[in-house]
Amino acid sequence: MKKFITFEGMDGAGKSTHLAWFAETLRQRGQDVVVTREPGGTALGEQLREILLHQTMAMDTEALLMFAARAEHIEQVIKPALLAGKVVISDRFSDASFAYQGAGRGMDWEKLKQLEAWLHGDMHPDLTVFFDVPVDVARLRLANNATLDRFEQEHGEFFERVRAGYHRRVQENPQRYAVIDAAQPLDKVTAQLGAILEAI
Numbered sequence: 566m567k568k569f570i571t572f573e574g575m576d577g578a579g580k581s582t583h584l585a586w587f588a589e590t591l592r593q594r595g596q597d598v599v600v601t602r603e604p605g606g607t608a609l610g611e612q613l614r615e616i617l618l619h620q621t622m623a624m625d626t627e628a629l630l631m632f633a634a635r636a637e638h639i640e641q642v643i644k645p646a647l648l649a650g651k652v653v654i655s656d657r658f659s660d661a662s663f664a665y666q667g668a669g670r671g672m673d674w675e676k677l678k679q680l681e682a683w684l685h686g687d688m689h690p691d692l693t694v695f696f697d698v699p700v701d702v703a704r705l706r707l708a709n710n711a712t713l714d715r716f717e718q719e720h721g722e723f724f725e726r727v728r729a730g731y732h733r734r735v736q737e738n739p740q741r742y743a744v745i746d747a748a749q750p751l752d753k754v755t756a757q758l759g760a761i762l763e764a765i
């Protein structure tokens with residue numbers, strides 16, 4: 566059984582809806598599941614989330630705050646839950662920093678790898694479900710949202726880079742990822758997710 570599972574994808578890919586279904590199905594099968602998210606997941610992390618989502622800042626500041634929130638999240642939530650034998654499902658994790666701060670903003674990939682190595686140690690997700698969707702489809706879905714945060718307000722080219730960043734991560738470590746075609750209708754995506762659930 567894979568214990569540390571992360572969900573990733575562009576804004577508008579639909580991952581949060583599917584994450585709730587995935588967690589609930591695992592619970593019905595008797596698993597003790599902790600659902601959490603990034604940036605956030607702890608009291609301090611949620612405060613950092615507010616700042617990160619709404620305040621303009623330099624690229625390095627943004628990356629460091631993402632990883633600061635993550636350090637707290639790993640120590641306070643993820644490690645203790647895994648040690649207690651629980652399944653942890655996080656709505657985003659370090660892949661998002663590579664996709665958004667790395668590919669999206671242009672921060673050096675190797676610097677992000679150093680931060681990842683420093684803060685993760687040997688703790689990496691056992692499985693990452695990546696919701697892949699063309700940028701125009703994701704943006705169409707976002708158009709229904711009343712308010713958009715600082716990332717969601719970015720332009721199409723930014724999101725093309727974010728998507729390419731996710732693809733680069735998948736290529737660098739393909740065995741960790743399950744890639745979902747999230748452009749499909751809800752029931753089809755749920756079916757893809759169901760197959761992943763059976764596999765783990």
Ligand code: TYD
Binds near residue numbers: 631656660661666717
């Ligand atoms: P998300 O939880 O998907 O927002 P929502 O509540 O709208 O579903 O993610 C918040 C934003 O943070 C998202 O636009 C991506 C961004 N983000 C980064 O840029 N880097 C990171 O490391 C993380 C974890 C998130």
